[in-house]
Amino acid sequence: MPQWFIRGLRRGVVTTRYPARPDPSASTLPGPPAFRPRALTRAVADTLARVCPSRAIARDRGTLVFDAGACTACGRCRDAEPSAVIWSREFELAATDRPSLVKRIQLRGEESQ
Amino acid sequence: MSPGGQEQAAAEDLRHAVRRQFGRSLHIRTLDTGSCAACEQEIRMLAAPHYDLQRLGFFFTPAPRHADLLLVTGPMLRAFAAAAGKTYDAMPGPKLVVATGACALGGVYQPDAFSYGSVGEVLPVDVWIPGCPPSPLALLQGLLVAVGRLAGKVSALSFTVGGEP
Numbered sequence: 001m002p003q004w005f006i007r008g009l010r011r012g013v014v015t016t017r018y019p020a021r022p023d024p025s026a027s028t029l030p031g032p033p034a035f036r037p038r039a040l041t042r043a044v045a046d047t048l049a050r051v052c053p054s055r056a057i058a059r060d061r062g063t064l065v066f067d068a069g070a071c072t073a074c075g076r077c078r079d080a081e082p083s084a085v086i087w088s089r090e091f092e093l094a095a096t097d098r099p100s101l102v103k104r105i106q107l108r109g110e111e112s113q
Numbered sequence: 114m115s116p117g118g119q120e121q122a123a124a125e126d127l128r129h130a131v132r133r134q135f136g137r138s139l140h141i142r143t144l145d146t147g148s149c150a151a152c153e154q155e156i157r158m159l160a161a162p163h164y165d166l167q168r169l170g171f172f173f174t175p176a177p178r179h180a181d182l183l184l185v186t187g188p189m190l191r192a193f194a195a196a197a198g199k200t201y202d203a204m205p206g207p208k209l210v211v212a213t214g215a216c217a218l219g220g221v222y223q224p225d226a227f228s229y230g231s232v233g234e235v236l237p238v239d240v241w242i243p244g245c246p247p248s249p250l251a252l253l254q255g256l257l258v259a260v261g262r263l264a265g266k267v268s269a270l271s272f273t274v275g276g277e278p
Contacts, residue, residue: 015165015168036114036275054215068270070220072221091248094254094259095268097241098233101241105273
């Protein structure tokens with residue numbers, strides 16, 4: 001019997017069980033950032049908007065506008081403001097309407113509008 | 114019910130019926146409208162043993178006439194828009210369009226003399242899959258959302274941690 005067949009039997013199934021079960025590699029995938037509203041001041045938001053190369057982050061008065069659809073998961077926002085931005089580890093981001101990918105996050109010390 | 118509400122409800126019913134039909138057998142045609150081919154690499158990985166697209170009843174087809182779903186990558190170059198329209202027209206109805214990657218979602222390129230900047234400017238997009246490139250798992254989730262086998266969860270995400278300021 002060919003050796004590859006024996007080897008395959010011994011190693012078992014390699015196919016992911018997603019979507020029935022979570023995939024173990026999902027947490028290692030590059031993904032969009034998540035923000036800490038406590039650390040998001042106006043200055044921090046402006047810095048994030050400046051370093052974002054794909055215009056996924058912008059500031060609209062007292063809110064940070066994050067477009068998850070435009071995010072390229074480059075990590076420059078995390079490098080620029082590590083206290084305000086972490087890695088969300090989200091990958092299930094498919095949306096049936098484009099506006100649902102745009103998130104508005106209230107900045108610290110700004111009254112809600 | 115608002116004027117046109119009945120028609121909208123009927124359209125929504127029809128959409129669900131179509132997605133049920135596609136749930137177990139879906140043929141996918143990929144369309145590159147000027148992408149850097151990173152998305153294509155990830156799409157190609159869907160057929161590899163780890164992701165094994167065929168186990169879910171999804172298949173790639175080289176002909177738009179055999180396709181139920183158009184998987185579009187790239188920022189939709191103006192030079193390609195006519196070809197994209199013809200590809201869409203050649204597909205038999207009912208059909209779905211999935212925009213894949215940050216370029217196709219309008220994130221990377223602004224509309225200019227060379228590109229529309231977003232696939233949605235030319236084709237009626239049903240599902241948007243973010244990512245640069247989207248990982249095969251993200252593509253898998255997007256395809257399952259497109260056929261109604263998974264519910265999209267991004268509208269419930271806030272992309273914040275640690276509560277309100």
